[in-house]
Amino acid sequence: MEAERSLSRRASSSSSFRLRCPSLNSVRLRRVFDIFDRNHDGIITVQEIHQALTRLGLETDLCDLDSTINSFIKPGNTGLTYNGFVALHQSLDQTLFGLDLEEKAEEEEVSQDESDLTEAFKVFDEDGDGFISAQELQAVLGKLGLPEGKEIGRVEKMICSVDRNHDGRVDFFEFKHMMQSVVVRSS
The missing domain is CATH 1.10.238.10 (EF-hand)
Incomplete structure (x- = not known):
């Protein structure tokens, strides 16, 4: 819960965190996933996400990041697959912004x-x-x-x-x- 609170403080300060246009989400998320996937193995590790966020100047605590992401990593994997990354984004979107899909569709x-x-x-x-x-x-x-x-x-x-x-x-x-x-x- 502490990890979600610390992430929500950081994410809510940036309107660009939330990708509101559903038709563009998959394209944008795929690009972000590919940027994080430094070795192009189809899996992004917590370390790869941490390094990418750090390079972009976004301060993250590795332990908070690990605890937030871990539940989206399938057993036997060393990191997130693309589908896990999408699920993580949707979960954070719901947690941080509290809107369901119907409300999102109504937004301008x-x-x-x-x-x-x-x-x-x-x-x-x-x-x-x-x-x-x-x-x-x-x-x-x-x-x-x-x-x-x-x-x-x-x-x-x-x-x-x-x-x-x-x-x-x-x-x-x-x-x-x-x-x-x-x-x-x-x-």
């Missing part, structure tokens, strides 16, 4: 999607100037341990691929357009 999805995108944009826009530069993107990719974060040339190509006004950086509207096109293609 468009404004929440915009809010989720704004929160995601802020993760990349480290200096808060309203733009994502190649250096900022490289820093975030590096924190996540992704190989793209090691090569500025690849990062610059990523920026160019969504930079519609060719100013060498990505503004919120370019980011939003990119995210919407990724979601459409993934669905």
Whole structure:
């Protein structure tokens, strides 16, 4: 119970924790799962989750995390499968926000999607100037341990691929357009 209280204090301060658009949840959760699954074995350990959260600057107590996650790990597994990760997310969503699925469906999805995108944009826009530069993107990719974060040339190509006004950086509207096109293609 203490673990849930400490997690609820941290999670309730971030509106981006809660993914309210049901149609996008599975895509988003799969991406998060894949980021946490550092060795790509289809299982994420408590240690992998702890390391990813720490790299993102989110302080977590390993013991609290372990006690919260342990009940979602199937006997014989060393960590969470994707289905266990989804069950954990749903449980935390219910515990921290107290809404059932019917209430979620009634919420206004468009404004929440915009809010989720704004929160995601802020993760990349480290200096808060309203733009994502190649250096900022490289820093975030590096924190996540992704190989793209090691090569500025690849990062610059990523920026160019969504930079519609060719100013060498990505503004919120370019980011939003990119995210919407990724979601459409993934669905």
